[in-house]
Amino acid sequence: MDNMNLNKHISGQFNAELDDIRNRVLAMGGLVERQLEQALDAISNLDAELAQSVIQGDHKVNGMEVSIDEECARIIAKRQPAASDLRLVLAISKTITDLERIGDACVKIAKVALDKRLKKQQPLLVSLDSMGRHATRFLHGTLDALARMDADAAFELHKEDAKLDKEYEATIRQLMTYMMEDPRSIPEVFDVLWATRAVERVGDRCQNICEYIIYYVKGKDVRHVSYEEMEKDLNL
Amino acid sequence: MDNMNLNKHISGQFNAELDDIRNRVLAMGGLVERQLEQALDAISNLDAELAQSVIQGDHKVNGMEVSIDEECARIIAKRQPAASDLRLVLAISKTITDLERIGDACVKIAKVALDKRLKKQQPLLVSLDSMGRHATRFLHGTLDALARMDADAAFELHKEDAKLDKEYEATIRQLMTYMMEDPRSIPEVFDVLWATRAVERVGDRCQNICEYIIYYVKGKDVRHVSYEEMEKDLNL
Numbered sequence: 001m002d003n004m005n006l007n008k009h010i011s012g013q014f015n016a017e018l019d020d021i022r023n024r025v026l027a028m029g030g031l032v033e034r035q036l037e038q039a040l041d042a043i044s045n046l047d048a049e050l051a052q053s054v055i056q057g058d059h060k061v062n063g064m065e066v067s068i069d070e071e072c073a074r075i076i077a078k079r080q081p082a083a084s085d086l087r088l089v090l091a092i093s094k095t096i097t098d099l100e101r102i103g104d105a106c107v108k109i110a111k112v113a114l115d116k117r118l119k120k121q122q123p124l125l126v127s128l129d130s131m132g133r134h135a136t137r138f139l140h141g142t143l144d145a146l147a148r149m150d151a152d153a154a155f156e157l158h159k160e161d162a163k164l165d166k167e168y169e170a171t172i173r174q175l176m177t178y179m180m181e182d183p184r185s186i187p188e189v190f191d192v193l194w195a196t197r198a199v200e201r202v203g204d205r206c207q208n209i210c211e212y213i214i215y216y217v218k219g220k221d222v223r224h225v226s227y228e229e230m231e232k233d234l235n236l
Numbered sequence: 237m238d239n240m241n242l243n244k245h246i247s248g249q250f251n252a253e254l255d256d257i258r259n260r261v262l263a264m265g266g267l268v269e270r271q272l273e274q275a276l277d278a279i280s281n282l283d284a285e286l287a288q289s290v291i292q293g294d295h296k297v298n299g300m301e302v303s304i305d306e307e308c309a310r311i312i313a314k315r316q317p318a319a320s321d322l323r324l325v326l327a328i329s330k331t332i333t334d335l336e337r338i339g340d341a342c343v344k345i346a347k348v349a350l351d352k353r354l355k356k357q358q359p360l361l362v363s364l365d366s367m368g369r370h371a372t373r374f375l376h377g378t379l380d381a382l383a384r385m386d387a388d389a390a391f392e393l394h395k396e397d398a399k400l401d402k403e404y405e406a407t408i409r410q411l412m413t414y415m416m417e418d419p420r421s422i423p424e425v426f427d428v429l430w431a432t433r434a435v436e437r438v439g440d441r442c443q444n445i446c447e448y449i450i451y452y453v454k455g456k457d458v459r460h461v462s463y464e465e466m467e468k469d470l471n472l
Contacts, residue, residue, distance in 0.1 A: 062460040070457065073326060080316040090309060093326070094333070176422055183419045186412055197433075221306065224298040 014079050018088060021071050025092050025099070028064040029143040032099050035061065035106040036139060036202065040132040042113035043195060044125055051113035054106055061103035065096045087219060091212040095146065098205040102139065105198040105205075112195040117188045124178060124192050127171040128199065134164055135202040142206040151217035154210040155230065164203040171196050250315050254324060257307050261328050261335070264300040265379040268335050271297065271342040272375060272438065276368040278349040279431060280361055290346035297339035301332045323455060327448040331382070334441040338375065341434040341441075348431040353424045360414060360428050363407040364435065370400055371438040378442040387453035390446040391466065400439040407432050 035054055042051035072093040075081065081089055109132070112118075118125065138160050145153040175196070179189050214222050218234050225233070271290055278287035308329040311317065317325055345368070348354075354361065374396050381389040411432065415425050450458050454470050461469070 059460070066457050066459060073322065076312060076326075077318045077322050082313045086309065086313050090312075090329070093329075097330070097333070172426075176426060179415060180419045180422050183416045186416050190408075190412060221302050223302060224295070 014075075014081075014085075017071075017075055017079070018081075018085060021068060021075065021089070021092050024064065024068050024071070025095055026143065026147055028061065028068065028096060028099050029139075029146065031057075031064065032061055032102050032106070033136070033139055033143060035103055036109075036132075036136055039106040039109040039113070040129060040136065042110050043132075044129045046113055046116075046118055046122075048114055051110040054110035058103050058107050061100055065100040068096050069093055084216070084219070087216045091216040094212050095209050098208045102202050102205045105202050108198040109195045112191045115188065115191045118191065121185060121188050121192075124175070124189065127167075127174055128192055128196050131164065131167045131171055131196065132199050134167060135199050135206075138164060138203055138206045142209050145213055146209060149213060149217055151214045151234065154213035154217075155234070158207055158210040158214075159227065161203045161207045164200065168196065168200040168203075250311075250317075250321075253307075253311055253315070254317075254321060257304060257311065257325070257328050260300065260304050260307070261331055262379065262383055264297065264304065264332060264335050265375075265382065267293075267300070268297055268338050268342070269372070269375055269379060271339055272345075272368075272372055275342040275345040275349070276365060276372065278346050279368075280365045282349055282352075282354055282358075284350055287346040287349035291343050294339050294343050297336055301336040304332050305329055320452070320455070323452045327452040330448050331445050334444045338438050338441050341438050344434040345431045348427045351424065351427045354427065357421060357424050357428075360411070360425065363403075363410055364428055364432050367400065367403045367407055367432065368435050370403060371435050371442075374400060374439055374442045378445050381449055382445060385449060385453055387450045387470065390449035390453075391470070394443055394446040394450075395463065397439045397443045400436065404432065404436040404439075 035057055038050055039054045041047065042054060072089050075089055076086070079085075138157065141153070141157050141160070144150075145157060172193070175189050175193055179186050211222050214220065214230075214234065220233055222230050222234070271293055274286055275290045277283065278290060308325050311325055312322070315321075374393065377389070377393050377396070380386075381393060408429070411425050411429055415422050447458050450456065450466075450470065456469055458466050458470070
């Protein structure tokens with residue numbers, strides 16, 4: 001009886017620890033989402049001050065990655081989780097890497113907002129902004145699916161990246177045409193190009209996180225698997 | 237006594253399992269290194285056949301990622317590793333993600349080799365090739381440090397990325413000048429640009445792997461840490 005109580009107690013603490021890393025990864029996601037919104041605001045308004053605040057804020061994202069990962073390793077060593085508990089810890093450990101890289105993308109976008117030459121090239125930023133807002137919605141949805149550990153939502157969101165990729169390709173073609181028509185503008189257009197690329201990478205990262213959600217909930221690794229196979233395999 | 241033998245037996249099996257994932261990650265690294273060499277050969281000779289073989293070979297890299305990761309999760313669940321054994325498994329689980337992404341970079345490089353318009357633009361490929369060979373040496377050194385779990389070598393290699401970044405910036409400037417001088421070539425130059433970018437990313441991935449080697453050997457997470465702090469912290 002004492003043993004049973006002890007087990008219950010230990011398992012209560014363990015659950016609290018799992019809840020804690022879940023909450024921390026969601027807090028990290030919230031921070032990254034704000035960084036992305038602000039980086040996009042900075043670029044569409046060419047607001048250097050806001051851009052600087054995004055660049056300076058990145059160390060918080062980095063710090064969260066390191067501390068959550070440390071906690072994940074500690075939980076594995078101390079609690080020896082199995083089955084879905086272990087999948088949760090592994091999924092979180094991978095998710096934070098992608099969140100940190102989205103944080104890096106925000107810094108890249110913010111740095112472009114510091115390019116004063118873009119003041120004369122505002123029309124160049126329209127497609128980037130619209131693509132950026134799309135990526136923000138994608139990230140928001142992904143974090144929502146992560147909070148609810150909703151594999152169906154993650155599966156639907158996963159497909160969203162193809163749409164973002166199409167928008168990306170159209171934006172790149174537009175930038176290319178712009179360069180051909182006005183070769184003197186090439187250096188500025190390059191800056192917009194890197195920001196566009198960074199936004200596209202945000203979509204790839206969200207897609208990775210969706211795969212980890214599915215891995216946690218369904219116990220299946222769906223990386224490199226076609227949608228047909230996923231639907232069949234997972235009863236989605 | 238029986239128990240001791242059993243423990244020894246279990247631990248012998250466990251060691252064999254750890255050796256096995258170490259060997260598998262090194263085999264995966266070897267495959268990725270060949271993919272990178274061949275992708276670069278394909279682009280410098282504009283060899284479409286070789287490029288296709290790199291593109292088709294990527295599924296092997298992907299398969300290795302999934303199967304090694306599965307084995308890592310199995311070892312954690314079954315063997316409940318602690319201390320350096322756990323760090324080894326976690327470091328391997330992260331390393332394979334970066335190796336898989338280097339594999340993706342190889343596919344991107346190989347796809348550019350399929351662009352027939354580049355036949356008229358061979359001079360454009362010179363800097364890319366030299367940068368690519370640099371990245372290949374970086375990857376080779378990283379895999380070597382991984383095989384020997386050599387933290388000192390990993391620390392030295394980590395700094396190599398800054399040199400590759402400088403080469404990358406010079407190549408980008410060169411491509412930009414080329415575009416400005418001959419705007420009709422912009423579509424082809426864009427292709428070279430993406431390949432250049434992919435090569436630069438290979439360096440970032442090698443740097444990540446060096447960080448995991450240091451994490452395993454020294455038990456310290458050195459992501460987002462300056463070289464001064466690293467040297468002080470790690471007695472390197």
